[in-house]
Amino acid sequence: MSSVSFRKLEKSYGALRIVKGIDLEIADREFVVLVGPSGCGKSTTLRMLAGLESISDGEIRIGDRVVNRLPPRERDIAMVFQDYALYPHKTVYENMAFSLKVRGVPAAEIKPRIAQAAEMLGISQLLDRKPSQLSGGQRQRVAMGRAIVRRPQVFLFDEPLSNLDAKLRGQVRTEIKRLHQAIGTTIIYVTHDQVEAMTLADRIVILKGGEIEQVGTPDEVYNTPASVFVGGFIGSPAMNFAKGRIQGGAVAFDGGSSIPLQSRSAGPAGALEGRDVIVGIRPEHFLPPGEGQPLTGRVQVVEPLGSDTLIHFALGPSTLTARVAPEMRPIPGDTLSIGVDPTRIHLFDAATERALV
Amino acid sequence: MSHDTPANRSLFSGKPLRILIGFVLVMNGMFPALWILFTSLKTETELTLKPITWLPHAPTIANYLRAFTDQPLLLFLFNSFMVALLSTALTLFVSVLAAYALARLHIRGRDLILSAIIAVSTFPLVTLLVPLFEIMRALNLLNTWIALILPYTVLSLPVCTLILVSFFEGIPRDLENSAMIDGCTRLGALFKVVVPLAAPGVFTAGILAFVNSWDEFLLALSFNSNPMLRTLPVGITLYQGEFAFPWPVISAALVVGIVPVAVLIVIFQERVVSGLTSGGIKG
Amino acid sequence: MMSKKTMKLLLAGAALTLTASAAMAQTNLRVFVSSQHRPDVWRKAFDMYEAKNPNVKVTIETGGNTSEAQAQYLNTVMTAKDSSLDVMILDVIRPAQYAAAGWTVPFNDVLGADADSYMKRYLPAYAEANTVDGKVVALPAFADAMFLYYRKDLLEKHGIQPPQTWDELAVAAKKVTESEKDPNLQGLSFQGKAIEGAVCTFLLPYWSMGRQLVSNGKLSFDKEAAVKSLKLWKDFVDQGVAKKNIAEVATDDTRKEFQAGNVLFAVNWSYAWGQFQGAESAVKDKVGVVKLPAVQGGQPASCLGGWEWGVSAYSNNKTEAQKFVQYLSSPETSEFMAINAALLPQFPDVYTDADVTKAVPWFANARPVVETAKARPVTPRYNEVSDIIRTTVNAVLAGQSTPEDGATQMEGRLRRVLR
Amino acid sequence: MATASETTLVTPRNESGTKWWTRFLDPSERTLALLLLLPAALLLALIIVYPVCRLVWTSFQNLSLTSGAPAAFAGLENYALMLDDPVFWETTWNTVLITLITVPGALLVGLALALMANLPFKRKWPVRLSLLIPWALPLSFAGLIFAWFFHSEYGVVNDVLGRLGFEGVIWFNSARWAFAAICLTIIWKTSSFMALIILAGLQTIPRSLYEAAEVDGAGRLRQFFEITLPLLKASIVVALIFRTITALQTFDIPFTMTRGGPGTSTATLAMYIHQNTVDFLDLGYGSALAVVMFALSMGVTAVYLRMIRAKG
Secondary structure, eight states: OOOEEOOOOOOOOTTTTEEEEEEEETTTEEEEEEOSSSSSOOOOOOHHHHHHSSSSSEEEEEEEEEEETTOGGSSOOEEEEETTTTTTOOOHHHHHHHHHHHTTOOOHHHHHHHHHHHHHOOOOOTTTGGGGOOOOHHHHHHHHHHHHHHHOSSSEEEEETTTTTTHHHHHHHHHHHHHHHHHHHHHEESSSSSHHHHOOSSSEEEEEEEEEEEEHHHHHHHHHHHHHHHHSSSSSSOOEEEEEEEEETTOOOOOOEEEEOHHHHHHTTHHHHHHHEEEEEEEEEEEEETEEEEEEEEEEEEOSSSSSSEEEEEETTEEEEEETTTTTTOOTEEEEEEEEGGGGOOETTTTOOOBBO | OOOOOOOHHSSSOOOHHHHHEEEEEEEHHHHHHHHHHHTTSSSEEEEEHHHHOOOOSOOOOHHHHHHHHHHOOHHHHHHHHHHHHHHHHHHHHHHHHHHHHHHSSSOOTHHHHHHHHHHHHHHHHGGGGGHHHHHHHHHTTTTTTHHHHHHHHHHHHHHHHHHHHHHTTTSSSSHHHHHHHHHOOHHHHHHIHHHHHTHHHHHHHHHHHHHHHOOOOEEEEEHHOOOGGOOHHHHHHHHHHOOOOOOOHHHHHHHHHHHHHHHHHHHHHHHHHHHHTTTTTOO | OOHHHHHHHHHHHHHHHOOGOOOGGGGGEEEEOTTOOOOOHHHHHHHHHHEEEEEEEEEEEEOSHHHHHHHHHHHHHHHHTTTSOEEEEEESSSSSHHHHOOOOOHHHHHGGGHHHHHHSSOOOOHHHHHTTEEEOOEEEEEEEEEEEEHHHHHHHTTOOOOSSBBBHHHHHHHHHHHHHHHHEEEEEOOOOOHHHHHHHHHHHHHHHOOOOOOTTTEEEOOOOHHHHHHHHHHHHHHSSSSSSSGGGHHHHHHHHHHTTOEEEEEEEEEEHHHHHHTTOOSSSSSSEOOOBBBOOOOOOOEEEEEEEEEEEETOOOOOHHHHHHHHTTTTHHHHHHHHOOOOOSTTTGGGGGGHHHHHHTHHHHHHHHHHHHEOOOOOOHHHHHHHHHHHHHHHHHHHHHOOOHHHHHHHHHHHHTOO | HHHHHHHHHHHOOOOOOOOTTTTHHHOOOOHHHHHHHHHHHHHHHIIIIIHHHHHHHHEEEEETTOOOOOEOOOOHHHHHHHHTOHHHHHHHHHHHHHHHHHHHHHHHHHHHHHHHHHHHOOOOHHHHHHHHHHHHOHHHHHHHHHHEEEEHHTTTHHHHHTTTTTOOOOOOHHHHHHHHHHHHHHHHHHHHHHHHHHHHHHHHOOOHHHHHHHHHHHHHHHHIIIHHHHHHHHHHHHHHHHHHHHHTTHHHHHHHTTTOOOOTTOOOHHHHHHHIIIOOOHHHHHHHHHHHHEEEEEEEHHHHHHHHHHHH
């Protein structure tokens, strides 16, 4: 078990820069999730760590070792691939035993290790099957089992749940979390799904265009998104954004409504006077009518979810979504007056899209 | 995905080795044809020089003129072309129908028929030389194109049918259903909707059938002994006279024979590869 | 197709009216001519016939470059009972085969009682080759035989007479090649490749020992003579008289090498003479030609060549075709072809004809050779017999089997075929 | 036909306005299936099924077209003759030998070519083309071209050997060398087909398997033997079946290179069948030979099929 660190990590193909100088320290036993949209460089970063991709510049350390030039087999890592990469001609047992056999672990030792791992994952009865005879969830578990038996310093997961259906995904997610709690090995996990990131991670690293947008615990990235991008990426339904301007200690929206700046955003308000901003409001942070600061708009679509109701309404040129109590069922076309908690709005600079304050 | 892994680099460290391997590959495939091209441009005198010359000293096209005048090479080309074309057309027609039936219609014993087709594709046609010779003789077809077209069709039929079955199976059934709802007959749907959509497959099968026919030697040698009805491979092989074996002229004729298929291959290389590997088989 | 149809119509018309005069019915004759035997000159002979017989139209068909290829073509035409060919030229080895298969019509009906005297006019070997069981199955087109060509200049230089026996030839060859010190000069070139010529290669010494391969349709194989014959040739190779890769040498290779001045003695057919004396030849006027040597104590023997005219059994114009063939096989045509195409005459008298001797003087030397020439075995299964002999000769010369093994194998295989 | 009858028939229209001939265009599924399969069935019947029956029948007959005699039942005579025929044994042995040498040979060369062609070349088409050209080249052309390569005096092979300091070989003057030349030519001609099939197989192996193996610690060689080869098995078996069947039919290349010489030392069974049929017109004997070859290739197919089935 070991820490991992990236220093000014770069990857480029010719003129194309995929990873642009990533600095990241991952502590021993930490569960870090790299998350971002496709093309953000998260997979490339993981593959560079695994040694499957060469490093253009910078440095990767696992523990105290610089591993830049080491082949994968010498990095003491294990990896779970998106398509699981199970050897189709080998049985589950052989798949799990392969890396140990290659490393010359004596047969007498291999058997109990596999038995233990299989036990932990509940695949003991599958050991004699070929991958083609397994269901998607079972394959996923075998792929993890193959990684576990190695007892590596670091586990790498490359979008391991993307080939599973929604229900299984939730189930396996829990298992991965339990697994980490049980064995405690450092895990670096790549996904494009913010829910996975939020539920699994000790720390989330949000990547965009080959650069780190924000690093933080799930709470940090949720509550204090560093940019419009992070705000929009984390949370579901996504954060609402509306353009506005700071006027007289309040945010004036293009449509005419305004919200006074209070508490934490009140401090520097004076300094912001007259600036164009983007206001972010999470759908779940709207308040029932009559509470907080009122906002008025025209109801466009109403989606009852059972547990909540989603109301899409127009605020000036923007459309906002609010998650409200299930009883609330306005009629499309109506004018809606809804409350906003002024302490829970996010302000971003309109030009740089970085968080203000 | 990129192949530029550290491991890859360690073994084939970059360009030089890869270029060398590429060169070996290209030479393996092209050298014989290239050499024959060089030979065809040499004079008979240069050809008997020792040590032999590699590149022609004074390239001449005289051998090509002789290739066309000494023997009816154009006629051989024409025979080969027509036999290949007609047998390809017949193969496609027959195999489109059969493949459609196998891919789309509910037939009892479908798997049995498919295995039978695979079995036929491994059939050694050589062994049928005698009975085919007799049948062609009885039907008065010796020394006609038909004597070759019929067996060639059967030669390519299994392969083409298998390719087409897999292509037809890839076409959504609903397209056809919707065509029939829109007013097509079943056969109309086949020819107006399915065949055009399977065009790449039909095309691939067609090229394979064409090359199969173009290359065939034994039956052409045995059934069409009339020099006027010879196909290219037979015609060129029998260029050697009672007394002489005119190498430069034969080389020129070979080049003429290679060019059409080479052009076909260059234009349709990807199709051919996909056809070969999607069930197309030929030694 | 069209012409066949019209022809049928014409025939039907003639049959219906019955009154139509012969002059009105046009006969189309289709003639197959070997492409290596001057079809251009034959065409002229055909033209002359057409001029005299305006109701006959002759079309020519050529094809195949070798006797084998031509036989293959005719095989398919005949087995298909195709009526499109009326007359075909046949290698001398084939009339017996074709007669046995029933592919040609005998001439006895046209010749009537005179058949015997008619055939007596030809060189005896040709009368014999074209008569099967008393039936005249084909008529000779021209003659040919194998000759020994030699370098007159070199023999004179070393004071050597043309050899009478193969042993003398070996001695002479060794003497000349050793003193000439020309690494390119071979003592003897003959046909060792597995072609029809190799059959003659085997038979020359075998016949010279007075042996026959087939008598009265039965195999009369003399193994001892066969071993000797094979050994004779193999010894030439082993002693360096003939070159090492003689098993690759075909008829025209012998011709080319001799013509380039690289060969002292060469065994070859008559066509080579014209080429040796041609403008491109390095040995023009330095060539002598004699009959082939004999084995010690034997008689000299040559291999009978030449081609014959046969009429297809499936022809629709058999009578006209036979008449036409009689013209083609006449002394006049023979003389015409001798003068214009240098084809050896099938009539003894034509050799001494003044016009012929003027045009091709060396024919005077050729006649005695043709007269000693023997016909290859007459059997319906000649193709198989030929294949057995030539592959054996080829194998022995390539060192693939010993003369003894070769002869044993040959005998075994011949017995199977001629069972 | 249809148009001709249409003009002479009064075509009754039914209520829905469809014409009488739509019955043929919209037949029941079963009928349609049969109709569609009919042309193929007819062709196969004419060119395969009937000839096979006829082949077996003729092999029990005395039928030589040069004898002029009609066919006569001969029982097992042709087969008895065959057992006693040294050329039959020699050509059969040659055929088997060619198969035993060129099939594994083409497989190994083809595997090497495929592995090389699978490298990440910037331009793929020259590589693809250089595998396709030998495949598309007629076998007889390959034979002619290589006959010229192996020419003892003017061939490029002896020239290269000479430059490397070896003595040239008179290839076609010795059974052993001629056989070697033929086998080399066949291997060259057929290996690219093998390579194409294997290359396609290679490209279906997911890259992630190699990455997994890499992470698991397997080296290149280990990856090849533990992943590549086992996963190529299916394509290799398919390629092997067809290559073996065609190797048993070898005709074009020895025919164009040596005509079976020297002697009959490089003749194959297919050449002997052809010779007996076309040159000697001994159809009875030719048929008996063909029956043997037929049995041989059916045997091979059966063995392979069993292999495939046994290993799943």
